[in-house]
Amino acid sequence: DAGVTQSPTHLIKTRGQHVTLRCSPISGHKSVSWYQQVLGQGPQFIFQYYEKEERGRGNFPDRFSARQFPNYSSELNVNALLLGDSALYLCASSLRVSGANVLTFGAGSRLTVL
Amino acid sequence: AQTVTQSQPEMSVQEAETVTLSCTYDTSESNYYLFWYKQPPSRQMILVIRQEAYKQQNATENRFSVNFQKAAKSFSLKISDSQLGDTAMYFCAFRSMNRDDKIIFGKGTRLHILP
Numbered sequence: 001d002a003g004v005t006q007s008p009t010h011l012i013k014t015r016g017q018h019v020t021l022r023c024s025p026i027s028g029h030k031s032v033s034w035y036q037q038v039l040g041q042g043p044q045f046i047f048q049y050y051e052k053e054e055r056g057r058g059n060f061p062d063r064f065s066a067r068q069f070p071n072y073s074s075e076l077n078v079n080a081l082l083l084g085d086s087a088l089y090l091c092a093s094s095l096r097v098s099g100a101n102v103l104t105f106g107a108g109s110r111l112t113v114l
Numbered sequence: 115a116q117t118v119t120q121s122q123p124e125m126s127v128q129e130a131e132t133v134t135l136s137c138t139y140d141t142s143e144s145n146y147y148l149f150w151y152k153q154p155p156s157r158q159m160i161l162v163i164r165q166e167a168y169k170q171q172n173a174t175e176n177r178f179s180v181n182f183q184k185a186a187k188s189f190s191l192k193i194s195d196s197q198l199g200d201t202a203m204y205f206c207a208f209r210s211m212n213r214d215d216k217i218i219f220g221k222g223t224r225l226h227i228l229p
Contacts, residue, residue, distance in 0.1 A: 033215040042118075042205050042219030043159070056214030088157060094215060103215055105159035 002026070004093050004106035012112045013081050021076045021109045025093030031055070032074040033103065034066055037088040049074055050096070078111075086113045116141045118208050120220035127196055128228050134181075135191045135223050137206030147209040148182065149217070150191045154202040162204070165189065193225075201227045 005024045013019050025032050031050040035043035048056035049068035063079045072093075078085055088108040094101040117140045127133040139148070150162040165173045165182050172180050177197075181190045193200055206220040 031215060035217075040221070042207070042221050043217075045216040045218070048215045056216050058216065090159060092159075092215065101215060102161060102164070103217065107156060107158045110157075 004091055004104055006089075006091050006106040006109050008109055009107070010110045010112075012114060014114050015081055015083060017081050017113075019078050019081060019111060021078075021089050021091075021111070023074045023076070023091030023093075023106060025072050025074070025091075026104055029093035029095055029104070030072050031094045031096060031101070032068055032072065033092045033094070034074070034076045035090040035092065035105075036060070037090055037108070038084075039087070043090055046076070081113045083113050086111060116143075116208050116210070116218050118206050118218050118220035120206050120223050122223045123221070124224040124226070126226040126228055129196060129198060131196055132192060132194050133196055133225065135193075135204050135206075135225065137189045137191070137220060139187050139189060139206070139208050141187070141208065141210075143210055145211045147211070148180075148189045149207040149209065150178070150180070150189075151205045151207055151219070152200075152202045153205065153222070159205070163191065196227050198227050198229060201225060 007022045033048040034046040037043040045058040047066045052068045066076045068074045090108045092103040092105045119138045146167045148165045152160045152162050163175045177194045179192045203222045205222045208218045
């Protein structure tokens with residue numbers, strides 16, 4: 001079985017631009033979460049989507065948005081990029097929304113904002 | 115708000131030795147989950163071990179075990195017979211028993227296993 005796949009693996013943008021990151025969950029997983037990992041820090045929760053509905057949101061500005069598609073894949077969008085948005089963006093999938101869930105992470109998308 | 119603190123930014127240990135990584139956390143909740151994740155240079159976050167706060171017994175997974183002290187809000191990871199492949203960043207993490215997948219991570223400990 002394929003794991004959580006993310007694309008692109010690396011990308012470079014300039015300030016003010018927009019970026020879209022994509023995530024395909026493990027087959028059968030209906031929940032997708034997004035995390036931002038700035039260099040030298042632990043990941044920070046951005047969003048969770050389950051059955052195409054937002055189920056959780058972290059402390060991120062409205063420039064960050066996401067959605068989940070009928071096939072449970074997900075996109076993370078970031079508008080008006082700032083230098084501080086440079087980070088590794090991790091996607092994680094799980095079977096359902098539950099505290100007992102085990103999250104499986106992808107290898108991430110490395111975003112550099114110049 | 116919950117917080118997770120890892121006080122050891124970096125550690126080194128000889129192969130085959132035992133190493134303990136420290137973690138403390140703060141929460142007002144009584145039921146929650148604690149995790150240790152490993153992040154090798156490949157960047158993928160891998161679950162090492164999980165502990166349910168309502169279980170008094172410490173979790174164990176092969177060479178990995180935890181010392182969970184609920185009253186002290188301490189959750190350390192012990193790696194026995196360390197191997198070169200254990201070299202990675204290790205993150206301690208907390209998760210509430212609610213309905214979303216928000217995990218709160220510490221800043222991590224970079225572990226070097228020396229040959």
